[in-house]
Amino acid sequence: MRPDGRAGFAGPPRPVGELQVLTDVTWHDATGRRHAEQAIFDAQLAMIRAARRLIVADLFLFNPWRGAATGVFQARCQALTEALVAQRRRHPELRVVLITDPINTAYGAEWPDHFRQLQAAGVTLVITPLKYLADSNPAWSGLWRGALRHFGLDGRGRLPHPFGEGEVGFGTYFRLLHFKANHRKTLISDEGDRWLGLISSANPHDASCWHHNLALRFDGPAVADLMATENQVLALAGEAPIDVPALPAEPVSIGILAPALQVAVLTEAGIRDRVLAELQKLRSGDRVMLAMFYLAHRPIVRALIAAHRRGAEVRILLDANHDAFGHRKDGLPNRQVAWELDRAGIAVRWFKTQGEQAHGKWLLIRRADGGGCLVSGSANFTRRNLDGFNLETDLVVTGPAAHSVFQSVGTLFERQWRNEDGIEFSLAYGVFAERRLLKYLRYRFMEFSGWSTF
Incomplete structure (x- = not known):
């Protein structure tokens, strides 16, 4: 994190043993029927199920809200929640840390059921404190800090929920107008004797399940760099850093070999x-x-x-x-x-x-x-x-x-x-x-x- 509050990290080039391209593609045929080729969410679940020591996930939209969208959606939020809970129960020594954005609490208006399920299973849940990020919308953020935040706007109210069902207070809308977020979509886990990282554009969010997306899953020393960037977020939240145990000098070559990359x-x-x-x-x-x-x-x-x-x-x-x-x-x-x-x-x-x-x-x-x-x-x-x-x-x-x-x-x-x-x-x-x-x-x-x- 830079002194002016703006974030930025550029890791060094690292060798990689396996690099997998994962895509989600959706299209409709002449009759209007939807077709989908999807690989990202299954890869995330596979990483969770293979983990024995550590899972660190940083996920922006992680909720079942559908807004005004209609139709059939996959229950990805609950599926990911159940996978994390089940893996913790199978392997009680497994450490699971989930970092997410306060949008999933409607900016403090609620504490969703899937968060309670995760906490009950021993998952460490970290809500990113956005106040430490630089102001994307400085005119509004200045007004908020100078006046509005002193009016006790937290909690529920009678305004329509901006993302789901129910009602929220003014505080939800006022915080939304800062237009800042932890927008990351990353996953770190162990698999046997190696560490895996996944960097994606996809959210485990029900109403996002048909979106086009691309993710990259990789092994090798760059996973430690990815963990270093997540430790920066943990530090903002007052959490202790997480150490990724030492990796081999050269990445383990399994699956799609990438020695030239x-x-x-x-x-x-x-x-x-x-x-x-x-x-x-x-x-x-x-x-x-x-x-x-x-x-x-x-x-x-x-x-x-x-x-x-x-x-x-x-x-x-x-x-x-x-x-x-x-x-x-x-x-x-x-x-x-x-x-x-x-x-x-x-x-x-x-x-x-x-x-x-x-x-x-x-x-x-x-x-x-x-x-x-x-x-x-x-x-x-x-x-x-x-x-x-x-x-x-x-x-x-x-x-x-x-x-x-x-x-x-x-x-x-x-x-x-x-x-x-x-x-x-x-x-x-x-x-x-x-x-x-x-x-x-x-x-x-x-x-x-x-x-x-x-």
Whole structure:
């Protein structure tokens, strides 16, 4: 944590023995029937069931709330709760620590049943104290600290619950308007003689179960770096740090071998700096594939345009920002950024979603010299996510572009970009194009000021 309250960590490149790409993909056929290919949640459950010594999870949305969304959802919150409880009962010596965001308590208005179940099973539950993070929305946070927090606004009230059922007080809404969060989605566990880490864009949240997402599971010394970043959050909460026992000098090679690859753990501003550095190196013959839920960060938008002008091939798949748990959204910020990118000549397409969200956040670069780079994790490319206001975690992977890890992510992008297999994964830019100056200026104000949810 930096002295100004803004977070950021850039771990060194580490060798990795196994690196697995996990994806969740959803589409609808011509009859409207939903189809899904999902691997992330099953991998998380497998890690939990294999653990004997330690599980540390840092999860942003971990609740059964569905908002205004309708339809069939998977009960992921309860399934993960039951897996953790069962593993603790099978192995009483297993230490389990769950770090999460206060959004799951409606910012102090309730203590949910699944939290009680976890605590009764001996799980250490840590609610991230967001007051120590820098102010994403300084105008509101200043008013809160100067006046509103003194009015005793905690507890239940008669306002509608912003995320689920029931009622909450003014305090829930007032705290929500700080627009800051522990947005991480990480998991650390042991498996036999090795440690595993998982960094994801997916939440174990019922109404998020059909979202598009990507996760990376890895072993080796980078797991200790991941634990170091979680110890920073534990320190904010006044909890003792957790030691990951010494790992072998070289990672254990099991499953998909990755001897030519290196990985590094990044958080917050460390993600921003690495992404900008990679984009600034791009030249003619290099290729960029970007799939993003929110794209708004001004230096990154400029860097993408500059890379395109230097001759790099840049293609971007974006969520159209029109659905959020049953509520209709107005397209901010992606449609406004896409207008800017399209005017610059960059190819943009939209994920075709029907209620679910294209929630992945990854960047793949294939260089003409044969090098490859993948950055993926929890961080949207926005000021709030990358400039140290939220807590975020990504993994950067480097190595030969021909490696199967880069090939698999590239194949996923091409499948969705080109609508392969007769499936309409994506739509042309014109379908959701918006070319309104006032709305573009609104996006720029929201991104600059922090008065936004992105």
